[in-house]
Amino acid sequence: MLRGRTPYQNLSRISRLGLAPRIRINIPAQRVQSLSTSHSPKSQSTSAPKHPTMPLLSLETVNPATLKVEYAVRGELAIKAEHYRDLLRTRKNDHGLPFDKVVTANIGNPQQKGLDQAPLTFGRQVAALLEYPQLMTLGKDIFPKDVIQRAQELYDEIGSIGAYSHSQGIPFIRENVAKFIQERDGFPSDPSQIFLTAGASAGVSLILNILISSPNSGVLIPIPQYPLYTAALAQHSGTPVPYYLDESSGWSTDPAGVERAILDAKAQGIDVKSLVVINPGNPTGGILDALTIKALLGLCEKYQLVMLADEVYQSNLHQRDVHGFTSFKKVLRETQSPVPLISFHSISKGVTGECGRRGGYFECANVAPEIIALIYKMVSVGLCPAVSGQVGVDCLVRPPREGEESYALWKKETDAIHAALAERTHIMVERLNALPGISCAPVSGALYLFPQLHLPPAAVRAAKEAGQAPDMFYAHALLDQTGICVVPGSGFGQKEGEAHFRLTCLCAGVEEYVDKLSKFHIGFMEKYSGQ
């Protein structure tokens, strides 16, 4: 059904026309069918239609845009990994698998079972008190005083966290976000321009829904990208316009390359609306400097583009002294740029890692009041983001300060998370680069590596015979043999003929894990070498 219909069809249109041969990207369509076969939940016979011929709800009748949506991070490999995990649990002695645990390296989910990142105590204590406010009294010997004080302050502002809040987010928390941004950038931030969201994804999807006014609306996305962008573009029937990051220089962003992508797209008649930047990069870990940011804002001004800055990894910096984070908002104000900017942040990443709370925010700058009103109207239909996620945002932007009772523990916990992530990243890059047929660019931030595979021709042929792209073939073999689940590079986009994979740097026991990966890789390379 979906053969040949991918969210990248507009991209291949560009390359078919020969105008931008280098920006063809290699992302095979993941077939919807593959999700519905062996690894998807089966319906019981009681749920089966009595008249199976009834055609009214089928892939032929649904919204074709939804068929084009792909999200590899939770795609066929993740589903297979879940299936293996089920097998290991339910058939302890006869699962028949060559491994005894699944290693989830496909998703940046720090608090997942089997990983070792515990939640920050301060935020959880505050959350517990807001769930059950009687604890502020009953538990006064259990909780630090500053925690009770913070919870009381939030309770006085919010009331019950079981009530819908203001659709844009609790005003008091938006004020605290504005103070956080102001302190970070040295420029004012306005709470009325801030929207609290259910994670960054919900905000990105909403903004793209608003920006895409026709299927001809183009949005510039980095390649490789986080697949939320292509998924949301497919869902809202927009056109992705890829620009390529430079792997040879640590996945840097070249404004001249972005400009070429804009011109190529315009030459195709695409109405380029917006430029997406992920900084620090996902999956690349690259960090932009102020000069590059300034140049990108200059392109937005020149070509009338809305800048979307995905800055959810802003506190995941492995060498904080060397590679500091510079926000788009700061450069926007420093250069007095008129470009509309929407920047996204989240509690799911950083050292908070509270993915399950679904909390985040976006800040609008240079956005007209009627557009703010339109965004407000759209979010009001969904009523409000989960209040516990909003409380999580408050704890992100207002951690304990020096001198407060909870500060020492908070400092210890966050330092340990930063150190573990930097150490694991360093070890993994070193060890991957020591393997034959793998090259891994150095990474400065975020939670991932995106190494390139240099596979022998026989492996590429074997993949072709299996009907898979080489990176997908490799990732399946890795999962089948070791239980390690990664995401093939095709899920993020890569140059034609290349093969990468993304893996997180979150797994505990990194040496053992890389041992297993190395052993598999060497075996895989040997198997297909010299054929």
Add this chain to the structure above:
Amino acid sequence: MLRGRTPYQNLSRISRLGLAPRIRINIPAQRVQSLSTSHSPKSQSTSAPKHPTMPLLSLETVNPATLKVEYAVRGELAIKAEHYRDLLRTRKNDHGLPFDKVVTANIGNPQQKGLDQAPLTFGRQVAALLEYPQLMTLGKDIFPKDVIQRAQELYDEIGSIGAYSHSQGIPFIRENVAKFIQERDGFPSDPSQIFLTAGASAGVSLILNILISSPNSGVLIPIPQYPLYTAALAQHSGTPVPYYLDESSGWSTDPAGVERAILDAKAQGIDVKSLVVINPGNPTGGILDALTIKALLGLCEKYQLVMLADEVYQSNLHQRDVHGFTSFKKVLRETQSPVPLISFHSISKGVTGECGRRGGYFECANVAPEIIALIYKMVSVGLCPAVSGQVGVDCLVRPPREGEESYALWKKETDAIHAALAERTHIMVERLNALPGISCAPVSGALYLFPQLHLPPAAVRAAKEAGQAPDMFYAHALLDQTGICVVPGSGFGQKEGEAHFRLTCLCAGVEEYVDKLSKFHIGFMEKYSGQ
């Protein structure tokens, strides 16, 4: 900008063509501009664009579908009410308003500040323990044993609630939902066909996004309706096909009228895809009996429609012995109907009232595996619903049982909520019907009244002069003079020339509140009588 462009443009197309003169509905376009004027947050001068002529992000360039979205429950009256609330707080002595508090009767938000519905203790205690699992030990003298046991069981299944869960929802909780449904209906329910969601709204919007395959896709909605449906149809560019509930018989649903609406729409060339039923009704409070449900399923089979059953008020029944709740799923299985059914439930309503957690679920029945896979793929892009909302669903479907330590308190709390709601509803209906120029149909369930206003001609003229629909004019006057915020009937849909308003039955101090409303109403009627 939006003049004449409403989400109901397709409806007015039907009525312009004269084929269905009675199904013209009276919902004036709420202008986006009105959201961005006096009552919306103002941007600080630091956020103002330096080049105000930059046209790249304006109402002219955004997705026109988003401009058509309307959601009156949080529309201009709610924004004005918030403005008044701010004034009362910040200018205590010179606010200049003729009231000293705002009464939020516009939204079913039981735990909102100023209302009196406290959260159920059991669910909050479980949630607090999951937020801060150390409390299972530290607080063992504070929490009942069954609460600690439940929290431990959930913790063993889920791990940290700060981790992303399965995109479809935590498998263990889906199993518990299936047991709940099975116990309710007496028919099996399959966890693999259940999706946990961020409230019912997120599920409805997703399913409509999938069903609407072109702007010509029609979805039958009751009039009056909950405006989520028209908002989601506008956002996803589908066509609402109204069918009218019968006010004279307590807002009953007449299958013959639904069939006429289907035929009228088909005669217009509309591709009718789905039938939405809200049971118990919002805003009407009507409850469907099994015979009507059977007839509606019969229509779905005859005309190949997907049935969407919004059953979020299933436990809000004012006379539980007289008007029991019958689920669509039960009748579907009893009649062995082949119709695809998706039914929605939520933790925001009922006696739980946990709106701020954003938790809910939908169950699919007779839905093909490839469509289940498609839904899974779509929800996976958003990663997962907030885990604390999922835990809320678990507590909804697994309340304490007789014999457990928490049962007595849970029973006392839920009985009190049921009784208060039934009593307030009864008092309000009686007292509204005693007023001149108001008639209020009896209601059997849900949280609202939807009385009709019979306004004197002079009031209608005055509304016209003010450029407002009569019900909007009335609702503004009510808010301006008393601080009581209701939603005009036009936000839900009503027959042309009619005027209603929706108000919740959640406000504490019902006598005082109805006194205030009555005094206003009598004054309003007198002002415009005899002119």
